[in-house]
Amino acid sequence: MKRETILNAVILLALLMLPVWALFADEPFLITLTTRAVILAIAGIGLNFALGFGGLVSLGHAAFFGLGGYAMGILAYHAQNYTPMMEWPLLIEGTKSMPLIWLVAIVTGALAALVIGALSLRTTGVYFIMITLAFGQMFYYFAISWPAYGGEDGLSIYVRNGFPGLNTMDPIQFFAICYVLLLIVLFGTWRAARSPFGLMLGAARQNPDRVQAVGQVPYRLYLTAFTISGAITGLAGALFADLNRFVSPAMLSWQTSGEIMVFVILGGVGRVFGPVAGAALFILLEHSLGGLSEFWHIYLGAILLGVVLFARGGLYGLIVGREVAHD
């Protein structure tokens, strides 16, 4: 328990100090890189809510990530072109306000997860993996073939969206926003993992029959977890699009789903801070191995294999040991 707390603190502190150092060393690229890790960590926390806490192996989380991205893209696109999104029956205009965009991304992610989850959770195991993958691909191909918002080319947003009182185009200020959001999401997830819901969801993951025998319905628990998961991943998607000032169908592709899953596995499935470690490690590997070879994914694959075969608890399992039931 103690070691886990220390590791949590070390990771959070490293993620904070690196950009601060980069600011003084005048290395803006490092700030952007860390921001990327922070945003992907949020996406990983989102998936971990379903995968780690609920045991729901979803290979379709790119849908929520991409929907969050497109929520940002579409709202900002209309705002920058001064065209309303919709005039009838009521006028809806685009916006460049980050908080509003986040809200839309969260709600969109949650709604999509609610619908996809309601259908997919009728299956289990490998069928669940396949059906979530299929839903994800549906969104991907829809985005490619819908020309109104860039189709295959995606949407470029010229100026990053605004946050009251901050200059979001300044890398360190945008980093600060993402970092604070990460802390909020982490805190909420940490509390949820220890809440009555978290206890019952964990039981449903380990033993659905037990949950039924105490009068609860596993499906409802799973669906709630999946919806929360989609909401968090949607928020990450909006931030990711804002970081790049660009959204494209690539965010919706199954490779993205796979990458988010890699964060969770690298860090440690079911550990609250696991995806943060996983995303940071992923970015680190991408950056260092990417410098070695164009085919850095081969090395990443080898590392992933090693983790799955020899360190099933991921980085957290390796350093902290198996999870102690929190008492």
Next chain:
Amino acid sequence: MTDPVLDIRGVSKSFGGLKASDQIDLDLRSGEIHALIGPNGAGKSTLIAQIAGALAPDSGEVRFGGRDVTALTTAARARLGLARTFQISCLAMDCTVLQNAMLGALGHRGDVFRFFRPVMRDKDLVARAETALEQVGLQDFRRFRTAELSHGQRRQLEVAVALTLAPKAFVMDEPMAGLGAEGSRQLMTVLDRLRQQAPILLVEHDMDAVFALADRISVLVYGRIIATGSVAEIRNDPAVRSAYLGDEA
């Protein structure tokens, strides 16, 4: 006389040509332990599954607390107060012993969809779980991971979880299965006291336990109840002796 707590009327269930339950009538009255015995393959587990709601009978009805629950799910029956223990321990193995007991208390209280307050600081839940653990003698193991418990302790924990549901009736599927003599004796003491709290429908292979505990015994053979009666009656029933107990005389 009051209505039976649990009343099974004409329940039948077939799998292909096999009649696993054949017109079964069975009731459970308050204050009693009603043992259900029968050789392997007699259909005991199938019957339990239909009572608990895991299987739907082809015909007949299951009445609980005076209402027809045949169409209700397992979870709905549990909420009405039908507590089941499993033949093979059915617990959240990575959770602590206390947390498993709290699952029952939480499921029974029903306010599961709360996301912020730590469940371990819920004094009411913890107290309910601890009371149940004390009743089965597991109070010293509350912080253990459930996977670390011995087989016998897991059987005790099964009963404790059922207890936290504050049930109106217990359905126990071989609670003594795999227990040593000492473990059986312990659990028997627990069950003996438990019948005051809620009646128990007890499926059990351990004949000594059944004869020591049961107020009534029903004998299930090839999906049919061939006899119901007191311990003495069942012991001396010629049909039962030849079908099941083995005619020693």
